[in-house]
Amino acid sequence: MNLDQIKTISIHEYLAKKGFHPQRRNEVRGIYISPIRKDNNASFSVDFQKNLWYDHGMGKGGSIIDLVSEMENCSISDAIKKLESDSFSFHRESAIYNEKQEHPEQLFTILKVKKLGNFALIDYLNERCIDIDIAEKHCCEVYYSINNKRYFAIGFANNSPNSYELRNKYFKSCIGKKDFTHINNGAKRTVLFEGFMDYLSFLSMQENRHLSTDAIILNSTANSKRALDLLCKYDEIHSYLDNDQAGNKCSLFVQSYYPDSFVDCRKEYSNFKDLNEFLCWKNNEEKLGYLR
Structure with a gap:
C-alpha cells in the first residue's frame, strides 16, 4: 500500500476495532472519549467525510497515520508499517466478498460444522460485546474451503438447507444459498x-x-x-x-x-x-x- 491508500483506512472503523465508539455522532462527525489520553469528557472528534481526527484537549489532530503514532507511542514510519501489516484486516472482508461474487458457488465447500467454541471466534464475539451463551445457542462453527484453502468462521443458519451466513474478524459472506x-x-x-x-x-x-x-x-x-x-x-x-x-x-x-x-x-x-x-x-x- 502507498501512503495515500493507507490514509483511506477509516479512522472510525480503526477505533471501533480498538474498542472506541462515539459518544455522540451524526452523519458527518463523531465525538469520542480520547483514545490517546485520560479523558472523562468526550473531546475527541472524528470527521467521517474527511477521515481526519482532532483531540480538543491536546490541540492536536491529523490522519490515521498520526493517530496510530499517538495511540501506539511510535514514530510515523513505525505507524505506517503497523498499518501496512494490519491493512488486510480492514480490506480483507470486502475483498473476499468480491471474490465470492466472481467465482462459482461450488468453490465454497463446507468441511465441518460443530458447536461454537473456537477461542479466536469467542474473542471476536467478546469484541462485539455479544453474550457468549446466546451465541452458542444460535450459532455454530463452520469449517470450509475456498479454492482448496481452509478457513473457519461463526456460522448462522439461514432458511435454505445447508446454508450459513459466515462471519469472523476478517470475513463476511455466505456459504450455500443466500436467504433470510x-x-x-x-x-x-x-x-x-x-x-x-x-x-x-x-x-x-x-x-x-x-x-x-x-x-x-x-x-x-x-x-x-x-x-x-x-x-x-x-x-x-x-x-x-x-x-x-x-x-x-x-x-x-x-x-x-x-x-x-x-x-x-x-x-x-x-x-x-x-x-x-x-x-x-x-x-x-x-x-x-x-x-x-
Whole structure:
C-alpha cells in the first residue's frame, strides 16, 4: 500500500476495532472519549467525510497515520508499517466478498460444522460485546474451503438447507444459498434485523436474554422482497435495521407494504451505525461508570 491508500483506512472503523465508539455522532462527525489520553469528557472528534481526527484537549489532530503514532507511542514510519501489516484486516472482508461474487458457488465447500467454541471466534464475539451463551445457542462453527484453502468462521443458519451466513474478524459472506432466517416462536409480533450480529446484540441487551416474539434476520437488505409474504402474517413489525442508506431504503420499502404494522425502532440508536455499535458503546459506558 502507498501512503495515500493507507490514509483511506477509516479512522472510525480503526477505533471501533480498538474498542472506541462515539459518544455522540451524526452523519458527518463523531465525538469520542480520547483514545490517546485520560479523558472523562468526550473531546475527541472524528470527521467521517474527511477521515481526519482532532483531540480538543491536546490541540492536536491529523490522519490515521498520526493517530496510530499517538495511540501506539511510535514514530510515523513505525505507524505506517503497523498499518501496512494490519491493512488486510480492514480490506480483507470486502475483498473476499468480491471474490465470492466472481467465482462459482461450488468453490465454497463446507468441511465441518460443530458447536461454537473456537477461542479466536469467542474473542471476536467478546469484541462485539455479544453474550457468549446466546451465541452458542444460535450459532455454530463452520469449517470450509475456498479454492482448496481452509478457513473457519461463526456460522448462522439461514432458511435454505445447508446454508450459513459466515462471519469472523476478517470475513463476511455466505456459504450455500443466500436467504433470510426466520425464528418462529408462534408470535403475532416480530423483530426485523439486517444481520445476525444485530439479532445477537438485541438478545444480549434483553434482561432475560430471551426472545418472546418471532424474529426475521434478512442477512441482506436484498432479501427484503422475499420476506414480504412472511411479514404479512404479523400484527406488529418492530424494525432494527441499520442507520445507513441501505437501512433507510429497506425501512421505507417494508413500511410501504405494511404501514399499519411497521414500527421503526432505529430512534433508540439513531446516533449509531447499527444496533451492535450501540451495544458496544453502551457496554463501554457501563465500564467507564464502574471505574469512576
